[in-house]
Amino acid sequence: MFKIGTKFYSIFHNKCPRCHQGNFFVNSGLFSWKNNLKLHEKCSHCGLKYMIEPSFFYGAMYVSYGLTVAIAIAVFIICYLLGLSLVTSFIAIVITLILMTPILMRLSRLLYINMFVHFEKKYLKNRKEQPVDSQNS
């Protein structure tokens, strides 16, 4: 669906933002509640350290907040167009957000790291030819 080399590929395929080869989350299933947010320490392909600095992913909370508000507004508009009452709309928003929590948490982390780490074509090549470093240096 998305071409390798685009940020969408990394975000929607759970891939390293730099090489688009190694997995970002340990668990690839979205709805496994156990270890849903567990990251690999570094990329298995290019060696990028995912935790760029201590507490790096606290910033993903802001991304998550934005996504949550956008979804709540979208659900409210759908409920409004269907002619549902305010209480029913509120219940629909809460249920939708609860069901989408695992997706939003993972998506916000992937979006956040993709803001800071960019795709580098040189890491697409054969693994043995690449320099293995831990960071963008």
Ligand SMILES: [Zn+2]
């Ligand atoms: Zn990588």
